[in-house]
Amino acid sequence: MKQNEECGASEVTVGSDSEILTSGTTRRDLLRAATAVVATGALVANAAERADARPMKKAGGVPVPVADTKKMMSGPYPKAATVAKGRTIGETDRINVAFVGTGGMGGSHVRNFAKDHANRNIRIVGICDVNQGRRDGNKKRAIEAGAADDSCLCTKDYREILADKNVDAVMIATPEHWHGQIAVHAMEAGKHVYIQKPMTRYLDEAFYVHDAAIRTGRVVQVGSQGSTNMIYHAAGQAIRDGKIGKVVMGQGSYTRNSQNGEWNYGIDGNMSPENLDWDLWLGSAPMRPWDASAPGANDGEARDRMDSKARYNRYRKFSDYSAGILGDLMPHKLHPFLIASGNPEYPVRVSAVGTQLSKDREVADTVQVLAEFPSGWSMLFVGSTVNEQGMQDMFRGHKATIYFGNAVELKPERWASEEIEATTIPVVGPTWESHENHEMNWLDAIRGKKVDGKVVKANCDIDLATKVQTIVSLAEMSIRLNKTMLFNEKTRKVTAG
Known part of the structure; x- marks a missing residue:
């Protein structure tokens, strides 16, 4: 990583085998989305706070499967x-x-x-x-x-x-x-x-x-079941066929709201180190002693942030284990939308903002993410767990716009209405999100099943999933660093602008 004296742009190669930063900070400090950012904006290593080299507990006599299990x-x-x-x-x-x-x-x-x-x-x-x-x-x-x-x-x-x-x-x-x-x-x-x-x-x-x-x-399948909703595949084919002209922008949202707060699942009061291996659950996350009483926490919100049972049952609220909305909800839109784009790409630039109304968590409860792609289109995602009103899911093109709902509706721009007719794009296959269909798609891909002479592929395969994860991770970096993040697909380099 290169970092100037004014703490401006920083660059790191993602997935490089031996990248060590001249500042003495490892490449993970940026990739882990600025584990600490001081008032001047400089990245600060927190190696002392991490359980980096802590070995996983070994069951006696269990062989290590091929790869080393080091953290x-x-x-x-x-x-x-x-x-x-x-x-x-x-x-x-x-x-x-x-x-x-x-x-x-x-x-x-x-x-x-x-x-x-x-x-x-x-x-x-x-x-x-x-x-x-x-x-x-x-x-x-x-x-x-x-x-x-x-x-x-x-x-x-x-x-x-x-x-x-x-x-x-x-x-x-x-x-x-x-x-x-x-x-x-x-x-x-x-x-x-x-x-x-x-x-x-x-x-x-x-x-x-x-x-x-x-x-x-x-065969790799990522569990984003919307990828097996065939309306997005039909839209992707329509876009490849030029039905909306040059793609301009996609927009989508995933929003929820509840009186008790998102991810505040019930807590089993009988949990203890006798029936839950807390250290093993922590794994590569920072080491924390088992603390079921959260001494010193005088209010419920603070107690929830400290209590081990809460961190276990409600882990999506805590950044050691989860990216919150970005990791839990945003992929539900990003995987299908990249399919619908007709040509899934890695992002070249991602900017994001996150705000937090709830005080019982470490992750944002409202986010806005803007991703730009090499072919010139952009994607806007809005997510919230404190307001359930979402945006219309759509793909905007120079000639027409595709609207998603229970079907795929195509409506032309006024100037192109003589060339393009408003229509409902036909869809072959399921038009709803289904875990069962997505799981079966994985099994069919493993078996190499053929449909109409073509071998079934995983709908959320490793290529699509890695592109989406790049957006997810860059968005988290952008929020934590308060910077726009740039990505180079060929070199796998991330730059904080």
């Missing part, structure tokens, strides 16, 4: 000397699936696969969670549905799952800060992966996942 924050992922090939799976073969992280979304995946196991032709062979109640409960659910039996591996250590040669594919639904590490190790162990959005917590991790997918040839 991502202590250095880049090592490339495995050998990569497990994994089983060749045909169109009619049964797929053995394991689940890592079985809380809210992960538990939903287990339920979907368990109840529909016969139609999907799958077997549940592994359940992994640091929470004993969750892993035991989900194994029981799978067995009762007939999707698993007593031999189903039940563990808190994901490495045991990856060491099992019976596992063909892994669904990762942990908190965000674990996504990258587990995904890379899973692919290098020969497993196909489904990663809940956001794909990773930080940008450099995204490129490690991307490169691992290319290196191993494993």
Whole structure:
């Protein structure tokens, strides 16, 4: 990274194997979105506050799956000397699936696969969670549905799952800060992966996942189910066909509101280090002692920020583990919208602002993100968890505009109305967001299923997902640094303007 004396533009290569900054700060200080910014605007390293080199707890005798398990924050992922090939799976073969992280979304995946196991032709062979109640409960659910039996591996250590040669594919639904590490190790162990959005917590991790997918040839699906809503694919084809002329701008929003506040999920009062491996859950995040009483916190908001149970159950409110709206809600629009653009691209420039009304969290509860792309169009996203009024989802072109709803409506600009007719663009396939359809698309891609003579591909594959994660991460950097972020796709360099 290069940084001038006035603390102006800073540059860093994302995913480089040995980038060390002359200032003595590692490349991650920028990539982790300015872990600290002093009043002068200078970046400050906080290495002393991080558990960078803290080794993960090892289960006795568990083999390390191919890649080293050293923490991502202590250095880049090592490339495995050998990569497990994994089983060749045909169109009619049964797929053995394991689940890592079985809380809210992960538990939903287990339920979907368990109840529909016969139609999907799958077997549940592994359940992994640091929470004993969750892993035991989900194994029981799978067995009762007939999707698993007593031999189903039940563990808190994901490495045991990856060491099992019976596992063909892994669904990762942990908190965000674990996504990258587990995904890379899973692919290098020969497993196909489904990663809940956001794909990773930080940008450099995204490129490690991307490169691992290319290196191993494993099928990657990111869990942004709107990508399997075919209205966006139909819009993308219309835009490629020139139906709206030159693309000018896309706009979309994802907004929520509730009296009790977003992500304030219920807290299990029985949680303790006896049934929850707190240190393992923290993983690469800063070390915190288990603190269930938050001594010294005189008000509920402060207590929530300090309390370990709150941080575990409501992790999306805390920046150590989540990007908040940017990582949880924005991908729901970005993945489909890049598909609808007709030509998904990496951004060249991202600016974002975030404001915070709620005091019980560390992440913004209203954001506005503007991303610019090489072909000249831009994307505006607005997200909020304190007001539910959103914007009309649309793509504006020089000749016409596409409006999204339950259908794809095309309306011409006045000057082009003689050339282009207002019409509803036909859509083939589902016109709604469905976890079930998205999960099945992943399984079809693993099997290499053919539809109309074409091999099915994951709708939110590694290429699309990495482009979206770049926008997500640059937006977070922009908010934290109060700067516009520039990105060079060829060099993977990020510059803070």
